[in-house]
Amino acid sequence: MELFSRSWGALLAGVEGLSDADFARDCGCRGWLVRDLVCHLVIDAQDVLITLVTPARGQATADAVSYWDVAGHPPDGEDPLDALIVRLAAAYGDPGLLRFHLDDVGSAAGRAAELADPALRVRTQDKVLTVADYLTAYVLEWTLHHLDLIAHLPEAPPPPPEGLARSRALLEQIAGFAFPASFTDRDALLVGTGRRAPTPGEQAELGVHGARLPLVLG
Template identity: 75%
Template structure:
């Protein structure tokens, strides 16, 4: 749960430090500008608040790894993704997005800090402990932090411990271990299809290369 907090705090700080012009730059999410990604983070923060306020009474059906599934890569026709783009455009000024993310995001961070790790919560028709739920979200924050800075080389990146934990989660989700020669960052970028592997990386991946990308959702 501490790692959730560190990853989320680092991501929000990176957004807060962006100049206005950066919000109109492309992000690492195909088809989304930085402003669209930030709007998505606002919705993510709302999901965290909703989930932590939705207790469950049945046994857990998922854990931090099985919360996510390997899904088909985005095809660009998801109506929810299109809604995010329209919502982001409605903010008009970057400071409004910064304010809303800070407002809702801070609340989500406080709620996570107050949560009982053993408490059962319900989300997406599944049940898991609050600790596992928040641990799963380290992957979400880390991948989207990489998306945020994909075309902003001067922006700070995600914490090293978040990158390492996210790699572990992705390897568990995919059922594949990435070569030790891959940095945690490269394993995440290549593994999720955010970057095309080089010839040397493809050779190191062996049979795993044919299964890429491991889009998670």
């Protein structure tokens, strides 16, 4: 629960620290500008709020690992929601309006997470899981998107190291293998999710596991 708050707070602070010009830069999500990513984060924050007030009966059907679906190919921009996000982000016009909307909804999502009962079962995407597992899954979401946010902003603060470490551990559980010890947490996440290609040396270290990458999470 605390790691969710720390990761989300760092990501919100990262967006707050952007200049207006930064919103027109490319981000780490293929085909998206920073403003598109920030708009996506608004929708993510709304999803957190909705899920935390959607209690579920019965046993959990997923945890922080099985919450994630692994796709066979990266997004191509044809998904209706992806296309909507790009149009919606452009409609804001003034980056300040988008920044304000994320701060408003994002702060509410953060407060809701802090107040939630970790043992409560909630429903989202036809899955039932505890609040603790749901928020743990979102540590990976926030960490990856923090890396996306700063992909072309080398001076921007990175995600918290404990969030990077927990996200790597989650990704390794999803993948079913551990990345080589020589990989930093950041590199494991970037290479593992296809945000950058492995170097020849990294590919050699991955061995047979390299054929299973990237893991496109959804």
